[in-house]
Amino acid sequence: DIQMTQSPSSLSASVGDRVTITCRASQGIRNDLGWYQQKPGKAPKRLVYAASSLQSGVPSRFSGSGSGTEFTLTISSLQPEDFATYYCLQHNNYPFTFGPGTKVDIK
Amino acid sequence: EVQLVQSGAEVKKPGESLKISCRGSGYRFTSSWIGWVRQMPGKGLEWMGIIYPGDSDSRYSPSFQGQVTMSADKSIGTAYLQWSSLKASDTAMYYCAIGHSFDIWGQGTMVTVSS
Numbered sequence: 001d002i003q004m005t006q007s008p009s010s011l012s013a014s015v016g017d018r019v020t021i022t023c024r025a026s027q028g029i030r031n032d033l034g035w036y037q038q039k040p041g042k043a044p045k046r047l048v049y050a051a052s053s054l055q056s057g058v059p060s061r062f063s064g065s066g067s068g069t070e071f072t073l074t075i076s077s078l079q080p081e082d083f084a085t086y087y088c089l090q091h092n093n094y095p096f097t098f099g100p101g102t103k104v105d106i107k
Numbered sequence: 108e109v110q111l112v113q114s115g116a117e118v119k120k121p122g123e124s125l126k127i128s129c130r131g132s133g134y135r136f137t138s139s140w141i142g143w144v145r146q147m148p149g150k151g152l153e154w155m156g157i158i159y160p161g162d163s164d165s166r167y168s169p170s171f172q173g174q175v176t177m178s179a180d181k182s183i184g185t186a187y188l189q190w191s192s193l194k195a196s197d198t199a200m201y202y203c204a205i206g207h208s209f210d211i212w213g214q215g216t217m218v219t220v221s222s
Contacts, residue, residue: 001169034208036152043202043212044144044152055210087152091207095168096142098152 002026002090006099012107019075021102023088028068032092035064035073038101039084047086048073078104109133111141111203111213118219119193126189127216129203136184137161142209143177143188144202157207158186193220 003026013019023033031051036044046055048064051071061076075082083106088099114128129141142157156167160179167177179186186203198220203213 032207036209038152043215044204044209045212046208046210049208049210085151089152089154089209091209094166095170096154096157096207098144098154101151 001095002029002093002097004088004090004097004099006086006088006102008102009100010103010105012105013078014107015078015080017078019078019082019104021073021086021104023066023071023073023099025069025071025090025092027093029090029092031067032090033064033066033071034089034091035062036087036089037082037084038087044087075104109205109211111205111211113201113203113213113216116217116219118221120222121193121195121220123193123220124189124191125193125218126187127201127218129186129188129213131184131186131205134205137181139205140207141179141186142204142207143175144204144209145171145199146202146215147199152202155188155201160184160186193218195220195222 005024007022033051035048038044052064063074085101085103087101112130140157143155145153155171158165158177160181176189200215202215205211
């Protein structure tokens with residue numbers, strides 16, 4: 001199975017900060033990776049697909065990059081509504097696997 | 108509008124059986140995979156498996172193989188996740204989502220198993 005790791009596991013940031021979350025795969029997954037945002041009590045929502053394509057309707061302050069084994073999600077200027085937990089998902093090889101999540105909270 | 112609507116919350120006793128549903132609308136149900144995700148209280152997302160309603164081809168995570176069964180009824184555009192004998196450790200929120208990349212999610216079904 002492909003193992004996904006995320007760093008950091010949590011971070012505290014202020015509104016306006018630039019935030020970067022990293023996801024690493026235990027083997028190459030091309031660009032078969034998505035990023036998801038989950039707020040408490042809500043279903044996850046896809047932000048990025050194919051590693052770097054922004055989901056329709058998602059603010060442009062979100063961006064994804066990477067290929068192979070290392071991927072990043074960047075929020076260029078953190079907004080109050082961005083405080084949430086973020087997950088990556090590899091869908092290159094069965095079983096698909098999520099990263100453990102990164103919780104972003106208010107400093 | 109593409110959407111998935113899941114069945115309501117369930118409270119069951121250990122050993123009971125359960126089948127929860129996920130109804131798709133606004134897209135061609137038979138042409139897109141539907142996956143299932145578990146989220147135990149306070150924990151992260153776990154990929155359980157995925158089914159192709161067109162021919163019911165399915166793939167399970169080894170962690171869930173033999174523990175749950177996925178199925179789909181293409182005549183009514185609905186996917187199902189079922190247990191034959193629930194355990195307390197099955198208490199969790201269960202989500203369905205469309206496609207390999209999970210682009211659209213259902214609202215979730217909370218399953219509580221308690222004696």
